[in-house]
Amino acid sequence: DAGVIQSPRHEVTEMGQEVTLRCKPISGHDYLFWYRQTMMRGLELLIYFNNNVPIDDSGMPEDRFSAKMPNASFSTLKIQPSEPRDSAVYFCASSRDSINYGYTFGSGTRLTVV
Amino acid sequence: AQKVTQAQTEISVVEKEDVTLDCVYETRDTTYYLFWYKQPPSGELVFLIRRNSFDEQNEISGRYSWNFQKSTSSFNFTITASQVVDSAVYFCALSEETSGSRLTFGEGTQLTVNP
Numbered sequence: 525d526a527g528v529i530q531s532p533r534h535e536v537t538e539m540g541q542e543v544t545l546r547c548k549p550i551s552g553h554d555y556l557f558w559y560r561q562t563m564m565r566g567l568e569l570l571i572y573f574n575n576n577v578p579i580d581d582s583g584m585p586e587d588r589f590s591a592k593m594p595n596a597s598f599s600t601l602k603i604q605p606s607e608p609r610d611s612a613v614y615f616c617a618s619s620r621d622s623i624n625y626g627y628t629f630g631s632g633t634r635l636t637v638v
Numbered sequence: 639a640q641k642v643t644q645a646q647t648e649i650s651v652v653e654k655e656d657v658t659l660d661c662v663y664e665t666r667d668t669t670y671y672l673f674w675y676k677q678p679p680s681g682e683l684v685f686l687i688r689r690n691s692f693d694e695q696n697e698i699s700g701r702y703s704w705n706f707q708k709s710t711s712s713f714n715f716t717i718t719a720s721q722v723v724d725s726a727v728y729f730c731a732l733s734e735e736t737s738g739s740r741l742t743f744g745e746g747t748q749l750t751v752n753p
Contacts, residue, residue, distance in 0.1 A: 557739070566743060566745050567729065567743040567746075568743075569740055569741065572739055574739070580739075580740060613681065615683060617683075619739065626673055626685035626687075626688045627685065627741065629682060630682075631681065632681055632682065632683075634681075
């Protein structure tokens with residue numbers, strides 16, 4: 525089992541540019557989550573999917589953020605246009621079911637917007 | 639609304655000391671789940687334990703133990719005979735049955751174990 529795979533590990537981009545973060549969940553996991561970690565706000569849920577369908581996107585900061593899950597093995601989180609305040613570590617996690625199993629997190633993508 | 643409080647921002651101990659990390663939670667649900675995660679300096683989040691609200695038995699796994707007390711809404715984590723490799727940020731988290739799969743994390747406790 526390769527675990528949850530995120531790419532890239534690090535991303536540095538200029539303000540105004542589009543940024544796309546990628547995630548491959550563990551095979552067989554029906555739930556996929558995107559979290560953001562910052563010093564100020566800690567770990568916060570942005571959005572999660574069940575069977576590729578977005579269930580709760582109330583944590584998405586604003587319209588500049590969008591997430592998709594076109595199939596069971598791939599998800600993207602896009603920021604357009606990016607701003608310096610988007611700088612954070614973005615984690616993807618997957619789970620076999622909603623609650624009975626702990627999430628498995630990816631290694632995260634450290635995003636720096638300059 | 640669910641809330642998790644980890645009042646200890648930082649803890650520093652000397653190797654071989656025992657250390658307890660506190661976690662207090664708030665929920666209106668009768669069915670909920672509590673978690674602990676470890677985030678070492680490398681940055682990944684490692685799942686340690688999950689406990690449901692109907693199981694108040696304490697759990698021990700090697701040097702790790704967890705004390706769940708519904709009466710005080712606490713789910714504390716103790717490391718016995720701490721080691722330098724235990725140095726990490728530890729997060730307590732809560733998921734309510736009525737909130738679906740949303741995990742709410744505490745602020746985290748930075749544990750430093752000095753040799």
